[in-house]
Amino acid sequence: MDTKTLLTQHEEKMDKTIEALKRDLASIRTGRASTTLLDRVTVDYYGTPTPIKQVANVSAPEPRLITIVPWERKMLGEIERAILKSDLGLNPNNDGTMIRLEIPQLTEERRKDLNKKVSKVAEESKVVVRNIRRDGNEVIKKMEKKREITEDESKEAQTNIQKLTDKKVKIIDEIKAKKEKEVMEV
Template sequence: MYDDVVKAARGGMDKAIEALKKGFNKVRTGRASTTLMDEIRVDYYGTPTPLNQIGTMAVPEPRLITITPWEKQLITEIEKAILKSDLGLNPSSDGQLVRIAFPVLTEERRKEMVKGIKRMGEEAKVAIRNSRRDANEGLKKLEKEKEISEDEQKRGEKEIQDLTDKYVKKIDEVVAAKENEVMEI
């Protein structure tokens, strides 16, 4: 029982870290990355289809993404989908492939992005603290129902607090790495 509570807390904390990293993939840095395009859906014969399933994406230069669709008539649909996305990118095409140039980010824009990154980090910390609270409540319930002893409950709370501290530190490291990536010119 005790191990199940700790295991559930660890699982919740792992999910918080994964969600944070996935959220960071959508943050546009000064460098081109195909992961930015993961959420873009293109109208493919009436079906919203992920961009990476209708063409080949490449990063030939640090500030350029090229998309070569498997069907040339999709170029206009790809351009529309990119313009509709909230990434603020302007695609251009030559009839064969779509080019997306990434403009250099201004200092002000990079600082705004860092604020957003810190906010995302705080949200992940809140999720981790919620996992800690749920685990502690689970341990108290087990102790109240006499399924574990008071000593086991205290040991469990200490273990969960240590786990929380470890995951909060991991979030701080991930946030600092992303901040450095954004502030890099």
């Protein structure tokens, strides 16, 4: 394996980490209704944990309301229980045909708590990216030790992997700042 292939592989891993961060942050609620809030909530559908979006039509018709219309009426109770068990802190309103989730205005304290959660999730992603860098550097050092690459190539590859890491950490910081701003918006 050459250093370019190694760098490409590690960049792909870092990109996957950033995608996972985006998914994680999408499930953190802001003051606005978004169907992505329910992405991590699963219901028991014939013995299989299934995302709500696969058993119901989920929409956000108003800025502070999410509606859930199950394809099978008997799923109403299951969906309601799953939302109550989740860490969303929302109270489902079941009218017999659909579930309405009213998104309450966030208090200042709750916004600060959510921002701490955003920071924690972003920091975990940075740690993953740094671990990927460390793994890449270890592979490069082993290649140099086995005389597969020269010392200069090793230093250049390590410099490139560091530049890549810095770039990805900057992207994570930008995503974090955007989400924090979204959470603090009244």
